[in-house]
Amino acid sequence: MIDRYSTPELRALWSEASKYRAWLKVELSAMQAQAELGEVPQHAHADLTAKAAADPLDEAFALRVAEIEAVTRHDIVAFTTALTERYGESARFVHHGLTSTDVVDTAQNLLLDESLELVIADVQAMHTVCRDQAVKYKHTPTVGRTHGIHAEPMTFGLKFLNWMATLERDLERLNAARERVRVVMMSGSVGTYAHVSPEVEERVAALWGWKAAPITNQTLARDRHAEVLSALAIFGTTMEKIAVEIRHLQRSEVREAMEAFGAGQKGSSSMPHKKNPILTENVTGLTRLLRGYLVTGLENVPLWHERDISHSSAERVILPDAVQAASYAARRLTNVLKNLVVFPERMLKNLNDLGGLVFSQRVLHLLIDEKGMGREAAYAVVQRNALQSWETGEGLRELLKQDPENPLSDHDLDQAFDLQWYLRQVDHIYRRFGLE
CATH class of the missing domain: 1.20.200.10 (Fumarase/aspartase (Central domain))
Structure with a gap:
């Protein structure tokens, strides 16, 4: 990712040096498990661990890996070669069976x-x-x-x-x-554990608090x-x-x-x-x-x-x-x-900008529930006046008052155009999230 759209923490985490430190953590964890199983010398793991702690892999190491890879055309081979150069004899037990x-x-x-x-x-x-x-x-x-x-x-x-x-x-x-x-994968060239014990993988997973991949081939x-x-x-x-x-x-x-x-701040170079x-x-x-x-x-x-x-x-x-x-x-x-x-x-201005059209459903329900109108007839009354309000800019409430087919009284219209009625369940919604 270009620096413009990256964060400092993640930019550092995905650097080449950080990648090689992660590779080394995997190698050292495998060596630890193998040392515990008697497959590599204990002193080799202890020596390499101490040297890595005293001299952590850095950008200079990453540059050296790049130099070697230019010849080997293989990043892991370049990595293990650079490790041996940096840390000496103990690094020869790195990548054993992996x-x-x-x-x-x-x-x-x-x-x-x-x-x-x-x-x-x-x-x-x-x-x-x-x-x-x-x-x-x-x-x-x-x-x-x-x-x-x-x-x-x-x-x-x-x-x-x-x-x-x-x-x-x-x-x-x-x-x-x-x-x-x-998950940890340490199963060898095609996932058969031919050169590394499954117990190595399991021990590394336990060490990290992770899981061992139950089955792999050469990739996860x-x-x-x-x-x-x-x-x-x-x-x-x-x-x-x-x-x-x-x-x-x-x-x-x-x-x-x-x-x-x-x-x-400037919003435009010209405006x-x-x-x-x-x-x-x-x-x-x-x-x-x-x-x-x-x-x-x-x-x-x-x-x-x-x-x-x-x-x-x-x-x-x-x-x-x-x-x-x-x-x-x-x-x-x-x-x-x-x-x-x-x-x-x-x-609030935008809410009221259409002259009460946003209250049309409440009007519709009052005509049906309170005045006994059929849904189609009630809908026709409300829509006719609503469309006229759209076209002329006149308020819906005023148009309904003038409509002889509308049986709603002023009191009924007060109920229909009550903003708080629409918001009466907000507290209930918030309580679902433990908010008051």
Whole structure:
């Protein structure tokens, strides 16, 4: 991911040096298990562990691996060669009985696990902001829209509550996907444990608090990675749903809420008056990437026989980019939501802008329930007056009062056009989430 759309933590985590530190953790854990089983010398593991702690793998090591790989054309061979150069004789017991993918896939799972921990924290932060804003705007009236058209009254807080509920499902999916990749694979060249004991894999898994992959070939099955990308992509759709709503609310014709506009900020190089929803537009663009990464992740699942490397080049891009795009977009959107500029007066104005048309269903029900009209006849009365209100701008209530076929009294119309009647169940909805 380019620096513009990455976070410092994930940028560091997916660096070459960090990748090699993850590879070394896998190798050292395997050596520890093998030493406990008497398969490699105890002193070799202890010596290599001490040297690695005193002289951690760094960017200089990563550059050396790159130099060796330019000759060997094999990254793991370059890695083990560079380890021997750096740490000496004890490194000769590294990679004993393992195949390259045992190290690469298990280490990649380490990076994904840490990455998802960071992304989950970002989602939780967004959830907290949505909850706080839901409480703050619980009783702020606004107009609900369907198909982009005024529908019926609701509260602005309900939007945040809905987003909060969606984020809770995102957290469930992300946690499940994280658990799916918390597995260790150390099964050898085609998954038969011909040169490494299954107990090595099991001991490493126990050491980490993970699970041993129950069966593999030369790779860890890529449906696990597709599940991670799916959870990230679905979380992306949540962010886009929120971002698109804010972009609509910031439109000049609507102007019910907007992104905060900082001191010194410029909205346009040519139009000084502009305040554009650039942050949420940016989020929308990044979520498109997340969906694209999922498509590639799904195509990585079917591989030839016990392994090919068609997935490898793609994963070097899509896995670090997906978690970084998700984290960056989440932090950006959380900041937008936290500092959102809200205009309750404008919401009320827009709610009343169509002369009471948003109360049409209550009128319809009173005609049916209180006056005994058939549904078709009642609908015809309300729709006839509503369409006239659309065309002329006259208030629906005034038109109904003038309609000789409308039997509703002034008292009845007071009930029909009561805003609070529409909002009377808001407290009940909030109680479902333990909010008052």
